[in-house]
Amino acid sequence: MSTALTLTTSGDPDGSRVLTVVGEIDMSNAATFGAALDEAVRPDGEPLVVDLTKVEYLDSAGLAVLFPHAERIALVASPLLEPLLTISGLAELTTVRSG
Template identity: 70%
Template sequence: MTTALTLTTGQDQDGAPVLVAAGEIDMSNAERFTAALSEAITDRREPLVVDLTAVEYLDSAGLAALFHHADRIEVVTGPLLSPLLAVSGLADLTTVRTR
């Protein structure tokens, strides 16, 4: 049984745009995740903070969406996904912070 994906946009305390994802990101909802990333990325100078701390599963379709926007995002993740983001090479292309 998969956990539904929820996506929430907002701003952090400094006013930077934030996209918070919770649940599972896989091929069944990666298109929605990609669209949310594209919509949340602004023309402002600061990158979009993508908070994945509540994501329980991330497959290659979700990774592809992150790679596509690597030059405009920063990723915040928990210890579950941190190794995946490092091994995939995403951590070499963008800032990845582990909470």
């Protein structure tokens, strides 16, 4: 059974593309999350902002989906996820902002 996950792509007033993620990211829906990242990343190289502020849980499968995109994304994370992104090493590869 897949865990509830909502993915919405939109644009910021400054022109940045934003993928907003709501729910939990785990092995049951990591492929869906990965497909949304693949689709939302711009080919022109402009970073995609991935808003994780409403993500309540992120396991290793979700982290594994983020790593290949590290050079093309910027993350906005809640205080809950910031330590996980730091410990995993992802914060050294991409921008992580508090949200």
